[in-house]
Amino acid sequence: QVQLVESGGGLVQPGGSLGLSCTASGFTLGRYAIGWFRQAPGKEREGISCISSTDGIVYGDSAKGRFTIARDNAKNTVYLQMNRLKPEDTAVYYCAADLEGYGCYLSNALYDYWGQGTQVTVSS
Numbered sequence: 502q503v504q505l506v507e508s509g510g511g512l513v514q515p516g517g518s519l520g521l522s523c524t525a526s527g528f529t530l531g532r533y534a535i536g537w538f539r540q541a542p543g544k545e546r547e548g549i550s551c552i553s554s555t556d557g558i559v560y561g562d563s564a565k566g567r568f569t570i571a572r573d574n575a576k577n578t579v580y581l582q583m584n585r586l587k588p589e590d591t592a593v594y595y596c597a598a599d600l601e602g603y604g605c606y607l608s609n610a611l612y613d614y615w616g617q618g619t620q621v622t623v624s625s
Contacts, residue, residue, distance in 0.1 A: 503527040503614045505596050510619030513586055517623070521581040523596030523616060531574035534599040536612055537581045539592035539621075548607025549594070552579060559605050563590075586623045593618040 509521040523535065536551035550560045550570040558570055569582040579596060597612035599605075 503598070503600070505598060505614055505616035507594060507596050507616040507619040510594060510621045512622045512624065514625050515586060515588055515623055517586050518582070518584045519586060519621060521583070521594055521596075521619060521621075523579045523581075525577045525579075525598065528598070528600065529574075530577045530579065530598070531572065534603070534605040535572065535579045536597045536599070536605070536607065537570065537579075537594060538597060538607075538609065539590075539594045540618075541589075541592040544592075546595070546609050547592075548609070550581065551605040551607060553605035557605050559607060561607050583621070586621075588623050590621060590623050592621060594621050595619075 504526045513519050534553045537549040540546040549564045552570050567585045572579045595618045596616045598614045600613045603611040
């Protein structure tokens with residue numbers, strides 16, 4: 502059974518850092534593209550970053566220069582390190598897996614499996 506579980510969300514002050522993890526089960530994570538998305542209340546789901554099976558990486562505009570995606574195949578886990586966080590980064594963060602093999606794209610429609618999400622709140 503394919504499953505993705507996010508962890509690491511929480512409350513952080515503006516300018517702070519937070520690291521998210523996405524651990525997969527039921528498939529070999531390193532063989533597929535994995536994406537991070539977020540959704541704030543009243544807004545559409547936004548693509549943050551993705552990493553392909555060949556370690557190609559894409560960042561969305563909101564993530565460039567502040568967020569870093571990485572993968573540990575031995576742990577079947579993808580990470581998202583978020584630095585210099587802003588209040589507008591507040592959202593539920595999701596990881597998703599592309600098991601159809603489309604590749605690393607920041608489009609919701611190309612991902613088959615989603616985690617349950619983890620809340621990130623940036624506030625003083």
